[in-house]
Amino acid sequence: MAISIDKHIGLYQHALELRSQRANVLANNIANADTPGYKARDIDFQQMLKVRMGETADIVPVESTSANHFIAIPQADTITGLKYRNPTQPAIDGNTVDAQAEKTEFARNTMEYQAAFEFLNGKVKSLMSAIRGD
Amino acid sequence: MSLLNVFDIAGSGMSAQTVRMNTVSSNIANAESVSSNTDQTYRAREPIFKAQLQAAMSGQPFDFSAKQLDMGGGVQVQGIVESDAPLQMRYEPHHPMADDNGYVSYPNVNVVEEMANMISASRAFQTNVDVMSSAKTMMQQVLSLGR
Numbered sequence: 478m479a480i481s482i483d484k485h486i487g488l489y490q491h492a493l494e495l496r497s498q499r500a501n502v503l504a505n506n507i508a509n510a511d512t513p514g515y516k517a518r519d520i521d522f523q524q525m526l527k528v529r530m531g532e533t534a535d536i537v538p539v540e541s542t543s544a545n546h547f548i549a550i551p552q553a554d555t556i557t558g559l560k561y562r563n564p565t566q567p568a569i570d571g572n573t574v575d576a577q578a579e580k581t582e583f584a585r586n587t588m589e590y591q592a593a594f595e596f597l598n599g600k601v602k603s604l605m606s607a608i609r610g611d
Numbered sequence: 612m613s614l615l616n617v618f619d620i621a622g623s624g625m626s627a628q629t630v631r632m633n634t635v636s637s638n639i640a641n642a643e644s645v646s647s648n649t650d651q652t653y654r655a656r657e658p659i660f661k662a663q664l665q666a667a668m669s670g671q672p673f674d675f676s677a678k679q680l681d682m683g684g685g686v687q688v689q690g691i692v693e694s695d696a697p698l699q700m701r702y703e704p705h706h707p708m709a710d711d712n713g714y715v716s717y718p719n720v721n722v723v724e725e726m727a728n729m730i731s732a733s734r735a736f737q738t739n740v741d742v743m744s745s746a747k748t749m750m751q752q753v754l755s756l757g758r
Contacts, residue, residue: 493753497614500749504617504742505662505683508624510735511631512660512686580738587745594752601757 485604489597491529495522496590502559503583506574513570517562517579614753616684617746623663623685624739630658630688631732635725642720647708653718655694655725663687694719 499520509515564573634656641653663684696719704713 494613497617497749500746501613501616501620502683504620504624504746505685507738507742508620508627508685509660509662509683510624510738511628511731512662515662518683576735576738580741583742583745587749590749591752594749594756598756605757 482604486597486600488526488530489593489600491526492593493590493597495520495525495529496586496593499586500583500590503579503586506562506579507576507583510572510574510576510579513572515572515574517564517574518559519562519582521560614746614750618743620683620685621739621743621746623687625736625743627658627660627686627688628732628736628739630691632729632736634658634691635729635732638718638720638725639722639729641718642722642725643717645706645708645715645717647710647715649698649716652698652716653720654698655696655718655720656691657694657728658691659689661687661689696721 499522502518502520506517506519562573562575562578564575566575567573638655644653646652663686698719699717700714701717702713703709703715706715709715
């Protein structure tokens, strides 16, 4: 019987990495809150996690009537998962960063990161106790 | 580890806001710097911000084909420009710096605008500090994995 550590902690490892990438994107939005023309962006977490876990992103099924048709493949932005925020009130200089919304999302993301970390830590700890046998 | 980038990004935001704060303080300090020659009169300055790409920061060409995504590398100060607003010409014939017609040219600094800029810059700086301290907590937590 093979024990796969990867399978044991797989989800949380990816979740943690995605959370830290999302922190990046949100921090970038906040840093560019005063940059003219900057468009706020965010990560589609659910879709990104699916891609990371090896599942394909949701593809809209396209009927093909010929064998020569291309197979529907996810577009570039569904692979990267980076999307633009829909602004409620864009600034006159074209900036779409809502500092309050970004701060809220950053705080939420931090909490979710910590939650994912706790789960990962629990998995690692249970592995450790299995190894030690106590 | 991409969390390290958060420090760079928030740091770039902080330094950009510091530049802005510098120009604001320079403008307010020189708000009454008069001159008899319009060419020598102080003009209000302001920095130009531009979003920075992550690839530009790491010095490596960006690979669009890879699953890697350019999440941005913070903000960059492209330069500092002088305001084109007209100078304030005040009629003060007894002023030692008055020109032949009795006018003294005052800088085109709008003090109210500068105050608003100052508050905005300090708030934005604070937000970036908060982001950085959150990222620090997150990283410290990762370092305690398995303990």
